[in-house]
Amino acid sequence: MTTEPIRWTYVFVDRPMKAFGPSCDFWTAVTGTKLSEPRGDQGEFVTLLPDGADACVKAQGVGAGDGGAHLDLAVEDVRGLVDSALRLGAEVVADHEEWAVLRSPGGQSFCAVPWHGESVRPPVAEAPDGGASSRLDQVCIDLAPSAYDTEIAFWSTLTGWDSRPGALPEFHLVRPPAALPVRILLQRLDSDRPTSAHLDIACSDIEAIRTHHEQLGATLVTHGTRWSVMRDPAGGTYCLTARDPETGSLPG
Numbered sequence: 001m002t003t004e005p006i007r008w009t010y011v012f013v014d015r016p017m018k019a020f021g022p023s024c025d026f027w028t029a030v031t032g033t034k035l036s037e038p039r040g041d042q043g044e045f046v047t048l049l050p051d052g053a054d055a056c057v058k059a060q061g062v063g064a065g066d067g068g069a070h071l072d073l074a075v076e077d078v079r080g081l082v083d084s085a086l087r088l089g090a091e092v093v094a095d096h097e098e099w100a101v102l103r104s105p106g107g108q109s110f111c112a113v114p115w116h117g118e119s120v121r122p123p124v125a126e127a128p129d130g131g132a133s134s135r136l137d138q139v140c141i142d143l144a145p146s147a148y149d150t151e152i153a154f155w156s157t158l159t160g161w162d163s164r165p166g167a168l169p170e171f172h173l174v175r176p177p178a179a180l181p182v183r184i185l186l187q188r189l190d191s192d193r194p195t196s197a198h199l200d201i202a203c204s205d206i207e208a209i210r211t212h213h214e215q216l217g218a219t220l221v222t223h224g225t226r227w228s229v230m231r232d233p234a235g236g237t238y239c240l241t242a243r244d245p246e247t248g249s250l251p252g
Helices: 017-031 078-087 145-159 206-215
Strands: 006-016 045-049 057-062 068-075 091-095 100-103 109-114 133-143 162-165 171-175 183-188 196-203 219-223 227-231 237-241
Touching: 006 017, 017 045, 017 057, 017 133, 068 078, 068 133, 068 196, 078 091, 078 100, 078 109, 078 145, 133 145, 133 237, 145 162, 145 171, 145 183, 196 206, 206 219, 206 227, 206 237
Parallel strands: 006 057, 068 109, 133 183, 196 237
Antiparallel strands: 006 068, 045 057, 091 100, 100 109, 133 196, 162 171, 171 183, 219 227, 227 237
């Protein structure tokens, strides 16, 4: 089956409304952007605006929990993408005529939104000392073992992107064309729990970027060989990963 081509992607930083201000301050600082004017009934939506490029990161204030992340898929035919998603097992959570909130078969929320001509990917963000760079370029969907294969099939077919096993057996990468700014990484967890998602940042030097983020109020949760799990000032977790910020690939 064919699906509606995805023309652009936005990653949403979903954080508690009570800590939305500090969260926005943090994420604009680490992405080298500035905030748009707030939108929504409670000012709960903002866009992180880069200089000289099209935005690909937004933030949303949510009511409960520590928040998470979700994707907006921008297309020319929103109805076409919604219909494709439904055929693949998704469900509509809210239909707003020009855009829609959906839930994947495994329970991950995402939105189908109209494309407004976005095409210029933002550059990497440079650390203040100029010695390291980073880019927020990936949403990692954390899945129970029972949902993992279904979600691989869903996201691979819906996007039509390159789909391949990741560097470790528990990972699967759904990688867009180079012009699009956000990738999808599917992670199989060790035990069953509800589906969630977090943000991944590609770093030329994890330790240097971690230090920069800590100076901005983030804290280290744990670290592995190629990643560090962090907590931002709003309590949301995200990962710093040892991938090339320009290409998204692992070294070597």
